[in-house]
Amino acid sequence: MESVTVKNHELIEDALEKVFSLKDRLKRLELGSFPRANQKRAVDALHYILSKLREGLELALSTPEKDANNEDRKLTEPLWNIHETIGSIYDFIEKLELSSTSHTPLGAIYLVEHLAEKVKAKIAPIICFHGKTFSHLTLNHILKLEGDIRKRLDHIVMFTIPATLRDDVLSYCLVTRELTLHVILTEENIDAPLLSTAADVLSSLMLGPAYLYALEKFLQTRRTPPSEVTPRLRIIAKTLKDEGYPEHLLTRLGSNSQAQNEGDEALQALKQRFKKTRAYYPPEQFNLEVPQLTSRILALTPPNEIVIPSKKETLPAQIPSIINAGWLVRKNHMNKIYEAFNAKKPEEKYQVKRRFNALIEKAIELSIIHKTLMEGPT
């Protein structure tokens, strides 16, 4: 096989050019609006990485040029790695641009930040709508970082929601599965075959029946064979039934839902540990808040707070309660909303659905602001 001569300086200069170009791009990003602190953190992290790359490349450029063939991997490998990292930074910046509020609905940003804070305070989530599937990747994983840099940037995680769900605020909650997967992968010792089930189980504990409804609807729109869908939904239904949720909320899956026994012990232990964290959404909270919030939506009022008439007080509603109330109205009472607006034609119904989604998004925002204002300066 013919050997290929690689001129190191050419590769270094090329990499440096891309580093400068990326720095310019980051500057333009900074001049735009940064709606959330997490995006700013990610940009700062990228600036830091680029400055390290620049230092290394400039040092390499100052040493005499050597020719290398592809057998001399010691000389070429680091440079190819740098080029790969640079390519990944380009991809990451694309997603960062998509994560601004001009592209990403505010409800999604609030929801993910809130849920992330519940599962793990250290996560700085960045969210964008892209592609067809849910995913999460840490900046470390994307850039294959090592050593001190890795520790410093461990908390920046990019969550991706399928672009087709952009207008469906109630389905955003499926991102919980990515959050719980992230926690399980970083903090738990669960066997790989059980990972998916464990994430579904923890997501149900975090969101209640809303997770089941959202997942069922999402899987309906995909070509997933029923042999894969049904067992998954049954495990979630079983988890919710064990939690004490009434059967009529889980009817479509039958009251005799059976969970698989495989790995039950490990899952039970995981469930018990999770239920002691603040990410757990207890059914008592569901029973206390969801009926009132459902009535509020039917009265075309955002389901953002719980009214306590005896004390003449209001309290911000829990985010999972808002999502559950939204799902229950959507599944059972949407016709009442259409009637309230006298919407009969498909396009009129579509317009009403948009208002309904906006009402839920508004409720998420109001609940978070209400809580922040009640708590005062921290």
Added chain:
Amino acid sequence: MTVLSKKEILERIFTENENERLVITPLISKDQISASSVDVRLGTEFIITKRTKYSLLDPAQENIESEIEQYQEKIHVPFGEKLILRPHQLILGSTLEYIKLPRDLIGYVIGRSSWGRLGLIIATATLVNPGYTGTLTLELINLGEADIALYPGSRIAQLVIHELSEIEEGYMQKPLAKYVGSTGPEFSKIHKDKEWKTLTKQPP
């Protein structure tokens, strides 16, 4: 028409009778309600004016809706950050609170004098109809000579509520009324008024 007192406002907010219930949400503290009005806060969404090739906004003109949307742009200022209002600039904001008036109440939005003294004029369209449901769009103009920083969540205006002597058909009873259920500032829908064809002598 009598103005509702603090006690009456609280009774209306916490009544179990849905037809009489006044919704102002979130109601973060009872201190928000003074003797005869409710303080409302600034929301997080705004509509700002852009410079475009369109120099004339003619409500009777065809396609005016898309022209208005090209002339204006919706932006979001997160809670905790600020928006700078330049001298003589007009922007549309909205109340953070979502309001629902029962059929026997009517509201007026008025600015707070503390802001007025800085040059900020709030809400030129002050009437809130009986049965109205949604956030209230505020027209914010800086009449002063210095920039003014606006913070979402700050108390920006007051809502004065009156009881009607006679109940009229509510805003919600009209199907898909223009601004019902809005959750942020809305672009002007003046082109939807019925009289434009008459005023411009177009065939009906």
